[in-house]
Amino acid sequence: MTDDIGAFVPGPRVRVEGRTGGPLQGLTFAAKDLFDVAGVPTGGGNHDWPTGRPVPSRHSWAVQTLLDAGATLIGKTITDEVSLGILGENAFDGTPVNTRAPGRVPGGSSSGSAAAVAAGLCDTALGTDTGGSVRVPASFCGLYGIRPTHGRIDVTGMLPQAPTSDTTGWFARDAETFARVSSVMLGEAIPTVLPTRLIVAVDAFGFADANVAAALQPMVKRLATLIGSSREEVMAPPGLSAWARAQRMLQPVEAYNTFKSWLDERNPRFAFSVAKALVMGSLVPPAEQAWAQLMRQEVRARVAYLLPAGTILCLPTTPFPAPLVGQALSVLDPLRDRITCLCAQGGHAGHPQVSLPGTTVDGLPVGLSIIGPRGSDATLVAVAKALEATT
Amino acid sequence: MTDDIGAFVPGPRVRVEGRTGGPLQGLTFAAKDLFDVAGVPTGGGNHDWPTGRPVPSRHSWAVQTLLDAGATLIGKTITDEVSLGILGENAFDGTPVNTRAPGRVPGGSSSGSAAAVAAGLCDTALGTDTGGSVRVPASFCGLYGIRPTHGRIDVTGMLPQAPTSDTTGWFARDAETFARVSSVMLGEAIPTVLPTRLIVAVDAFGFADANVAAALQPMVKRLATLIGSSREEVMAPPGLSAWARAQRMLQPVEAYNTFKSWLDERNPRFAFSVAKALVMGSLVPPAEQAWAQLMRQEVRARVAYLLPAGTILCLPTTPFPAPLVGQALSVLDPLRDRITCLCAQGGHAGHPQVSLPGTTVDGLPVGLSIIGPRGSDATLVAVAKALEATT
Numbered sequence: 075m076t077d078d079i080g081a082f083v084p085g086p087r088v089r090v091e092g093r094t095g096g097p098l099q100g101l102t103f104a105a106k107d108l109f110d111v112a113g114v115p116t117g118g119g120n121h122d123w124p125t126g127r128p129v130p131s132r133h134s135w136a137v138q139t140l141l142d143a144g145a146t147l148i149g150k151t152i153t154d155e156v157s158l159g160i161l162g163e164n165a166f167d168g169t170p171v172n173t174r175a176p177g178r179v180p181g182g183s184s185s186g187s188a189a190a191v192a193a194g195l196c197d198t199a200l201g202t203d204t205g206g207s208v209r210v211p212a213s214f215c216g217l218y219g220i221r222p223t224h225g226r227i228d229v230t231g232m233l234p235q236a237p238t239s240d241t242t243g244w245f246a247r248d249a250e251t252f253a254r255v256s257s258v259m260l261g262e263a264i265p266t267v268l269p270t271r272l273i274v275a276v277d278a279f280g281f282a283d284a285n286v287a288a289a290l291q292p293m294v295k296r297l298a299t300l301i302g303s304s305r306e307e308v309m310a311p312p313g314l315s316a317w318a319r320a321q322r323m324l325q326p327v328e329a330y331n332t333f334k335s336w337l338d339e340r341n342p343r344f345a346f347s348v349a350k351a352l353v354m355g356s357l358v359p360p361a362e363q364a365w366a367q368l369m370r371q372e373v374r375a376r377v378a379y380l381l382p383a384g385t386i387l388c389l390p391t392t393p394f395p396a397p398l399v400g401q402a403l404s405v406l407d408p409l410r411d412r413i414t415c416l417c418a419q420g421g422h423a424g425h426p427q428v429s430l431p432g433t434t435v436d437g438l439p440v441g442l443s444i445i446g447p448r449g450s451d452a453t454l455v456a457v458a459k460a461l462e463a464t465t
Numbered sequence: 466m467t468d469d470i471g472a473f474v475p476g477p478r479v480r481v482e483g484r485t486g487g488p489l490q491g492l493t494f495a496a497k498d499l500f501d502v503a504g505v506p507t508g509g510g511n512h513d514w515p516t517g518r519p520v521p522s523r524h525s526w527a528v529q530t531l532l533d534a535g536a537t538l539i540g541k542t543i544t545d546e547v548s549l550g551i552l553g554e555n556a557f558d559g560t561p562v563n564t565r566a567p568g569r570v571p572g573g574s575s576s577g578s579a580a581a582v583a584a585g586l587c588d589t590a591l592g593t594d595t596g597g598s599v600r601v602p603a604s605f606c607g608l609y610g611i612r613p614t615h616g617r618i619d620v621t622g623m624l625p626q627a628p629t630s631d632t633t634g635w636f637a638r639d640a641e642t643f644a645r646v647s648s649v650m651l652g653e654a655i656p657t658v659l660p661t662r663l664i665v666a667v668d669a670f671g672f673a674d675a676n677v678a679a680a681l682q683p684m685v686k687r688l689a690t691l692i693g694s695s696r697e698e699v700m701a702p703p704g705l706s707a708w709a710r711a712q713r714m715l716q717p718v719e720a721y722n723t724f725k726s727w728l729d730e731r732n733p734r735f736a737f738s739v740a741k742a743l744v745m746g747s748l749v750p751p752a753e754q755a756w757a758q759l760m761r762q763e764v765r766a767r768v769a770y771l772l773p774a775g776t777i778l779c780l781p782t783t784p785f786p787a788p789l790v791g792q793a794l795s796v797l798d799p800l801r802d803r804i805t806c807l808c809a810q811g812g813h814a815g816h817p818q819v820s821l822p823g824t825t826v827d828g829l830p831v832g833l834s835i836i837g838p839r840g841s842d843a844t845l846v847a848v849a850k851a852l853e854a855t856t
Binding site for chain 1: 730737744748
């Protein structure tokens, strides 16, 4: 199998056979280069990250779990540097091709994993999601993607960025494969009982391009029909932009704290935008951090209140389809901020979220997301599977 | 001639023969990779700088001038990225070896030029000095080095950083070569008449390590004897640290403005410390810039007042010899700030300054600097020559 789309990290391709006889036997997977694979340096999307670090002697929990279940690892994939990025353009390793949206970014930071699955190079792939790094590429590449409940999936052997928001996620092209992989990763069967109530985050739809919001309506209707729910609309009281600003304050602070001794000792190379994010993280005054923490606390309570058992909330995964490759930072920064308005609740509240493919705008994929109560990950996957069966 | 000290930029070595019959015939020189050489991409010490730029079709003024005078160009030398650095450690191209101080940095940003001259790989070399980038490596490598009067040397074809402080300078191992090259670059004969009054910047000596200040005293005495001057002591009224802080504010602002469209359009890769300097330059409030500009105006008047015709001022070029290679940023940052306390007057006031070798501390070179009135560059070179003749 060739890879002419630049999804895998440069150099010899890693391959580890899955165990025979498991539930995922016959499936192939790739792992974002934040996950340890025994005997292979973890690159982290940055050429100076591996320097001076021991080569992992054990697989990360996520890689080991998929191998034990029978899936075969066929490569490590490109990521935005140390997972700091939402568009998938890596200045060192290049931009994986989004075969579903030619000429456009794949989304990041789990860029190579999404691109590889979208191109059919593997059946599923591991990503990470701190501020949107699974959800955004799932939307841009037309895939199923999950950000699980924060704290649920063991992150041993995964390169951290902002631990209070970091999660391990995965992608698939079809709901059946998505459900098989999810069942293994979540360690539970995918239920048959579905939620009974659908609420619609109208303020989130307000951040989307008008044609995106319109294009997603048929899927919202199918969801409501599937669940047998009337349409209820909700808003995030202080405004999603306030939530986004608080997340954009807390996440870089935490990322800076994660990496600061490395920055100090190694003075590593970064694309300017990545270094800038870290510098800005180092400059947030403690009083600002404290107010942002209070907002996070409020978000958690609000999202938990909105989502009692049996309820799911839907919103556009991203406000628009994938932007063009190679645009200036002054063009991309405002786009990233709008994306953050939709994604910040994930990092704040830690609820599970699944992005559902199936909608396009001008031929470009864009995802509809469903969010459920903490721990309802498998139920969201069940909705994905049931919804696909209605098409 | 081999170069096993990593002074030259990677890749094929550039060579351009000098014109026959000029005053520098028989000399060889190298040019910092900020100077255009026709037909060769100008690297600027950053792997993303040349991308998308035309290859220079003409030599820079400085290179052309040395070639016309008969010197032969034998290579382009490593520089700190876009000349932003004072220590000479380049994360992309490596750190040129300081053969005069093994295991220690060469100083920057004209690191490769100083290292190449110090190692005897060429007779002279072009550098640039914005905040100390000729003076510091001259001190650390035990060389003659000049920062000419600001605005005097044509900077056509030289990659700018902070144009209100940028200058073209050069290095040599001995005063005779230094004088020959200086005469060509300055376009005037080196005079025989020397200054008649020496003043000593006691506050600058106060920033030096005690053993450095002590080690430089014999040379200060020889200078006073040479000139026939009594020793007079002066201080910079608001304090050199206030001058340094103003320069450290204005220079990154100007550098950021020089590079901001490139940063925006290309999102280039940098070592973290370089990107951080640019980000910090983007964040200085206009009111702070305005106060720093007023201080610069005050510095100019003060330095001009201190240095009427016939007077020179002496100070340590650097507060200490070259630091060890490979230290953490948290170790290097305070060292850089102390260096800036001695160098900032150059960027502010634009007076000519020559660093004189000949002193060592524990075997490590450290320079004594002389500063004269604007336009007295050739007189400072004459002092260097006369002083060497007294040894």
